[in-house]
Amino acid sequence: MDVSTAVWKKASRSNESGDACIELASNGEMVAVRDSKDADGPTLLIGHREFRQFANVLKSL
Template sequence: MTAVTEHENSRAVWRKSSRSGSSGGECVEVARLGSARGVRDSKAPKAGYLAIDHGRWVALLSEIKQGNYDL
């Protein structure tokens, strides 16, 4: 995880995952937070978010695309 300044946090523009359906099910949102990326539950945005530094974000996306987290 990485530290995010209040300024970066206040300027965050959250967008819903393209894989999220319109049925209101399990959805995540992502935002750019300076050099980090934030990930949060779209159903509970005030519950907080996970901030991931750029290098780890790129690695996570690669693993997801390879199907390493498919159920």
């Protein structure tokens, strides 16, 4: 996934101060995750199915 042209969306639970935020982008097959405070930093790429499973685990915590 080419993240240089990705459209990033900030997490809905993000606050005005920007603490502990992530941003997500997707191309339908992969989900890219990055730290919103470090847009040029590392990006984690996860398969769409695996990301959905991961999100479901987080929701159950």
